[in-house]
Amino acid sequence: MSKILPEKYRHPYAFNPKYKKSAVYFSMEFAIDQCLKIYSGGLGFLAGSHMRSAYDLKQNVVGIGILWKKGYYDQFKQEDLSMGVLFQEKNYHFLEDTNIKFTIKINNHDVWVTAFYLKPETFGTVPMFFLSTDLPENDYLAKSTTFRLYDSDTNAKVAQTMVLGLGGAKLLDALDYEPDVYHLNEAHAVSCVFHLYNKFKSVEAIREKMVITTHTPEEAGNEKHNIHFLESLSFFDGLPLDKVREITGIYDDTFNHTLVGLRLSRIANGVSKLHGEVSRDMWKDYPGICPITHITNAQNKKYWVDPWLDEAFQNKDRDALIKRKTRLKAKLFEVVADQTGKIFDPNVFTIIWARRFAEYKRPDLITRDYERFIKLLANTDKPVQIIFAGKPYPMDYGAIHNFDNLTHISKNIKNMAVLTGHELKLSRQLKEGADVWLNNPRVTREASGTSGMTAAMNGALNFSTNDGWVREFKDLNKTQNSFVLPIVDHTLPTHQQDEMDLENLYEMLENKILPLYYDTPKKWWNLVETSMKQIVPFFDSSRMVDEYYKKLYK
The missing domain is CATH 3.40.50.2000 (Glycogen Phosphorylase B;)
Known part of the structure; x- marks a missing residue:
């Protein structure tokens, strides 16, 4: 595997020696510029600032997100001044079609995924890739997976996280790029661990490479699903359920996405000093989790x-x-x-x-x-x-x-x-x-x-x-x-x-x-x-x- 991005996607600078280690940052949303409407709120604002500052400091970071065709939603006031929600198609001529295409399994069907590239020079960010299922090879259901950020339908939302996790990991394979660090901004992309297990055949190899940032200060706020429901959606990248349980340490039927992220990362962080304390206390009774430090959020x-x-x-x-x-x-x-x-x-x-x-x-x-x-x-x-x-x-x-x-x-x-x-x-x-x-x-x-x-x-x-x-x-x-x-x-x-x-x-x-x-x-x-x-x-x-x-x- 190559450790260098293909030439046309490389960083436009020599890396600062302090930041030469390669990291890929997975996030459901990025607030980078007003005209790129692929974010909802604080998580995206943080991720956007991260990508800008990583560029400013000449870091070896790459961002992976999703190109939400209808964004989060457009907010307006209706005739009676009550709030209206509009989902409108967005087009971004400043993004470059990579022409990379591959499939991931969702609900036991092949779904085609492509990637669009945001050049660092456009907004002053590190190189970034945005995944989309809006392809003629897909039926409407598959296409619509990347239409709306945080779809309210549970099946659709889980499918979206699979595009980010499994799709993001497969994109790196398609680029022939193997980073030193997989950084998950929240547990949305945690499905990537099953692709990595199929690739490395080792939990230790995953743990060596993976880190996670958690943003949720209460256990109940972390995403959980029935493990059989996830299996039916092909969430585990073809791995049998016995192997999934062995890898994740989850032996009941509740798959807690953040818990799995914490078990398969070598280190995690909360996003303020207090949140670090709250997180350590919140997860302390769960066996097998990684150390949790804190890195207080900041803005560019x-x-x-x-x-x-x-x-x-x-x-x-x-x-x-x-x-x-x-x-x-x-x-x-x-x-x-x-x-x-x-x-x-x-x-x-x-x-x-x-x-x-x-x-x-x-x-x-x-x-x-x-x-x-x-x-x-x-x-x-x-x-x-x-x-x-x-x-x-x-x-x-x-x-x-x-x-x-x-x-x-x-x-x-x-x-x-x-x-x-x-x-x-x-x-x-x-x-x-x-x-x-x-x-x-x-x-x-x-x-x-x-x-x-x-x-x-x-x-x-x-x-x-x-x-x-x-x-x-x-x-x-x-x-x-x-x-x-x-x-x-x-x-x-x-x-x-x-x-x-x-x-x-x-x-x-x-x-x-x-x-x-x-x-x-x-x-x-x-x-x-x-x-x-x-x-x-x-x-x-x-x-x-x-x-x-x-x-x-x-």
Whole structure:
């Protein structure tokens, strides 16, 4: 086997000697550029930053993902302003057809798979390959496997993971490329281990090469399926069930994808210090798992930061910094006006909550004391504007109801807006335009939650519950750089946790944050500059991808 990619797919640089070991990074989603709509949220944002920083540091990394023909979905508002879901075909003329074709078995049928190539020069990433089953050789069912990211049909979703795992491993064979490291970003691609077993005939050989990143902070959130169901879908690449049980150590009928990934990797990582601790505790009673370390998530500053804002900050020119931040708020408020018909004021304190809508993230928490919320937004002495944005899973009707309810509340409030289309472009605009970036998940539920990092890079202060990455950020250098709520007892019933967090949120907002912003602006900007200074270098993804080599690939 060759260790060198075919010439036309090689990296456009000589490898930094620290990063010469070859690694292939498998991910269901990558958020690389606004025009390449193959991501849903945080997992993809992280993977996109990883691919950009690996390129910046001249690492020997290759990315493998899936070319989702209809993306995740396009979000819009229907006639009554409730949220609509549109699946629309996407075409990408900047991707190169490799003309590589091979088959994998799905449901005991041959399914043809092809790969498209993203040149490093296009967006500043390492070489990347995107798999597709949208080929004339396939019937409609097989073609549609790579239509929608995270298909809500269980059979289809498992088939998708097989395209990534088995298909990704077979693509490397077709390229005659054998990397030193197979890096699974989550357990989606874990089916690749069965192809590798057929190839190497040894669990030790797989373990020598495989590492896994886990993002889910609770055991119940990890994908599980009936082992006979998976066998019927040809998930095990032709291996008999007795051999599968021997390889994976799973002797009952519940196949836990993350558990198998942890058993067949030589090392794993959680995505924040706290998440590493939670993961070690979560899996400690399962025999045969690999050591779990942590590598705190980070984001690619070069991509995310507004260059003029950063220049003013680097030059220690506070007047220019304030002027640019005000301009960025005005630019965001053009989007608000366009979508909602509301005119926001760049001189008014602006709160933004924007991320995937999920129950534990509590998008609507601040509105749950409705009288207090209305009083907050009616205050003319210390005025407040608030913006919400985010894309629920398209079949998560509870989260969609939450989105619709916020839209309904906002109809009669001139300084509250709910925006659609939360993808890379809008995400960047929201961070550039935020004064505070509100993040209020129930503590221990958010593995990392990286959006506040890029908000801080753009002069927004984090206002958060004490979970995920913020726990590490707030303790940097022992100087205040954010507003973090006290931890409530997470063993309490959730309604009690929510009530206590809500009370603490209002207490901090009304008695600390607003007076600081309006009464002592100099101190406000001191805090903004402290936050901008402390967010890098630790939360820039150059540190993160360096740590992957030091801690995982070594």
